[in-house]
Amino acid sequence: MSSVLYDAPGPRAKRRNAILTVVFFVLLALLLWWVWRTMDDKNQLEWKLWEPFTTSEIWTTYLLPGLADTLKAAGLAMVIALPLGALFGIARLSDHRWVRGVAGTVVEFFRAIPVLLLMLFANEVYVRSTDISSEDRPLYAVVTGLVLYNASVLAEVVRAGILALPKGQTEAAQAIGLRKGQTMGTILLPQAVTVMLPAIVSQLVVIVKDTALGGVMLGFTELLNSRQTLAAFYANVVPSFIVVAIIYIVLNFIITTFASWLEGRLRRGKKSTGAVIPAAAVGGTTATGGEGGGVPGLGTYIQKQGP
């Protein structure tokens, strides 16, 4: 094995690696032992705290409804944000300067603001100027916040997707006499959607993670919020956190795996132009509230395959 940092190991390097392995193993074992001891000291390993998770009751009463709300908010946000994002992404590529300017300002503005502020703001607007019932309000506020933020992120993805297509596509469309709208609608956009599918799917991870904000700050009954009710009932704070974290990890791992599988498939596809926006290009794997600033731009991440 050879990498930038080290060569295929010789006898001395092998010995050094073996020593490092042992030292690291001991440190890791000490750490795990310490964690285990601390948990034991605080009586967090008692079976009566963990036992509820083996009963179906805890799942049907707390965890699954919470997960359902998390998925509902994430799904709704994605479905609404996608067309909105496409609209703004296309608007940023417009030939008219004022359309470009307005769309660009809106997109950059919403990317610069924390999702939590958008949610709090939306919640208060709904309290004051609509008659949405207080039961539904958290869902509305969470989805609104997520849509505003993610539509602007997706706008950048769409723009990058369209720019990733070979220029010849547009030229050929113009040569056979298609108008601008037709070129966009029938040639560029369908291909761009394929190109950016992995990035769009992995953006779902960000959205799923951000729904947890609504649980703490707005009382939206998603997974993290259900955990609180659950822990109040069974008095098992630490185990409930661990179980909820595992649910999030598994859920997001499935989404990430699907995104990278899709990416590999699209790259190998014979019909495509070979341009793919990798799943890792968006905030998808990067942060709660995703990436901001947008200065380096997605364009830098786009990779094209040779013919």
Added chain:
Amino acid sequence: MFDFLSNYNDPSFLGAFWMTVKLTVLSAIGSLIWGTLLAAMRVSPVPLMRGFGTAYVNLVRNIPLTVIIVFTSLGLADIFGMTMGAPDDFKLQGFRLAILGFVAYTAAFVCEALRSGINTVPVGQAEAARAIGLSFTQVLSLIVLPQAFRAVIGPLANVLIALTKNTTVAAAIGVAEAAYLMKGMIEKEAQTLLIGAIFAFGFVVLTLPTGLILGWLSKRLAVKR
């Protein structure tokens, strides 16, 4: 029009944003250190270290930051009695716990950025360096790391901007930063739109220069290949 701002003293408007800045800067320094260590593990020749680094990054970045921050307060502080050196001062304790959570979370993304930077350096360069007899340390400090760091300024800027926005999550455990103040203000005052606008403006002021300066720097310093 802005009279209501002076009704708030704990935190005051500027005090809340100062808290946001403090959270951002301290968490950024912490996650840069821990993230670099993680990146070193992920590219090390020892499989066990690589495994640990990979596991840490993949587990931590799939957990919502909100879950981590709330856990530091309800789990680490309440159950395990982790007081972060401030057993009586709950404000300070919350502040330090929040930083701990931000560092644990953001380090995973710093690690990924740094690792991708090391991957941008062509293997041939290191081979050439070894061929002329440079030692491992020399290869690392003279050839690989300078290029790697110049390549990751852009991605690290994104992580920093995301961190700035993520500090609002600290409001969930009662740290008096911008989102915390906005929540209180927006519920009491009638001027929802105005309050929303000034807090939004505050974050634009914080993130826009960061993005512009580091974006300019990353373009200037990028290694042209």
